Amino acid sequence: MNRFRELKRIAWEANMDLPVQGLVRYSFGNVSAADRDRAVFAIKPSGIPYDALKPSDMVVVDLENRIVEGKLRPSSDTKTHAVLYRHFPEIGGVCHTHSGCAVAWAQAGLPIPILGTTHADHLAFDIPCTRPLTNRSVKGDYEEETGLAIVKALAGRTCREIEMALVAGHGPFTWGATAEKAVYNSVMLEEIARMAWMTLEIRPGAPRLNKSLIDKHYLRKHGRDATYGQKK
8 A cells, every 4th residue: 555645645636726726827836745744745746737647646755855755756846845844844735836916926026015904814924025046046956045045035934924925036835734725825825916916006005004904804813812713
């Protein structure tokens, strides 16, 4: 029996949700799912279209990027995922897409300002954008440097306070407790990016949401005494 069958299934299902949510085209993007007890993660293989992807195609690698199981080459973004898993022990899934509005902000090299309550429902800060990578970083270990740039962009915030970031000139990365949550965060990042762009088109220089509203919306979903949803 394949010892990583369940982990591969989880990763495959998360990847298959990307085209359903309109976040990717052809073979772009990838999701990984981690097994923290075994210090490995399963990730989409490089260049395989989603309509041809099977659970058995998922590649299992360790946190040092060594292939543990799989016949295919893992995603070219694997090292970036590994950096995030090493730096953020709490996360169990990472997602990278090339969704249009989020990519547009990344190409502009700008963080997404917190303009409304939809944004505040998910995080109480601007969505950070990394600094552009230096020529040395690009020519060196590019994917590793990309992950390190994301870590630096959080500027001391925890991976739970901020579960999404833009890589300048590249695109969005999101993460969460599970691969499913990482995909959810990618969906919401794209929506927040779209709303912010439209807002600034309608009203250039629109003000940031005031702090009382930010706190109200964020804390009622994520605070110690959260009131959103049903009690278990």
